[in-house]
Amino acid sequence: MLLAAALAAGLAAGCTTSDGPRDDGRGQAGASPSRPGGEDVPPVLAVKIDNAPAARPQTGLDAADVVYAEQVEGGSSRLIAVYATELPDSVGPVRSARESDLELLRQFHRPLLAFSGAQSKLLPLIEEEPLEAVTPRTEPAAYTRDPGRSAPHNLYLRPDRIMDDPPGEAALTTGFRFGPPPADGEPRNELTVRYPAAGFTFTWSADRARWLVSMDGAPAVTTEGERLAPATVVVQYVTVRASGFRDFLGNNTPFTETVGSGDATVLRDGRAYRADWKRPAAEDGTSFTTDAGDPLNFARGQVWVVFAKAP
Secondary structure: OOOHHHHHHOOOOOOOOEOOOOOOOOOOOOOOOOOHHHOOOOOOEEEEEOOOHHHOOOEOHHHOOEEEEEEOHHHOEEEEEEEOOOOOOOEEOEOOOOHHHHHHHOOOOOOEEEOOEOOOOOHHHHHHOOOEEEOOOOOHHHEEEOOOOOOOOOEEEOHHHOOOOOOOHHHOOOOOOEOOOOOOOEEOOEEEEEEOOEEEEEEEEOOOOEEEEEEOOEEOEOOOOOEOOOOEEEEEEEEEEEEEEEOOOOOEEEEEEOOEEEEEEEEEOOEEEEEEEEEOOOOOOOEEEOOOOOEOOEOOOOEEEEEEEOO
16 A cells, blocks of 8 residues: 555556557646645645446445546546545546546646546556546556456555545636525526537525435436435536547547636535636636626535536
């Protein structure tokens, strides 16, 4: 097991593996983001999680501080769960990385990225990124297989085998702000985001003061049967463009651009707020503002960000 001190010093990121379906393979290397005030903050843990129907219910999603949903080949979806304040006993099923992940995760200081593998053309680019790769090859003792599930939907990460403790809230350099809601906003009970072959629905629960998640028309639950229920949901409208690469079935792997600016819808406290988002560079977090230009605060608790193709 790696100690937290060893993680802070850095892992051998060059030993990635290609043990999964072949993925898109492009990206750019970049410098690590600076820490506020020069603080030496341990890295967050980001885990690439399968979202195929055969992978559900997933394990450990409810413990994540942030869950990102992105479109992948064939119009399906994958998730990235980011952990800073809590480490679950197990996370998964773990699946392969995409080039969009590299740009998204550059907002953190050398994050640990747990993934099952990647397309061979993507591996050198991952090695150049300011992140630490945690794969079944680099850290075999950190992964287990569930004999009750079929591959590739049965690979799970044990976070306690690579980290002693969660890094804490200071590691969440997302740019998100938390606090009281704006004065405006429209009452909203439900919102659905559709990909070509996947869908997410968020339904407000006044009893729980949370947004209940459904995926592909079915309630999304933990392995204990509890509904996934973030406090804030962001539908962030972004450019989703074709890349120059395809998977082994010939499907183009889309690239989700998370640097730039655009529109968003923020759900919190049973209301929907129109927002503007801005992320000037990959090393920056993402800011969300109201029409008046004021910061748009999120509700305390888990945040889901669903990247949707801008109209």
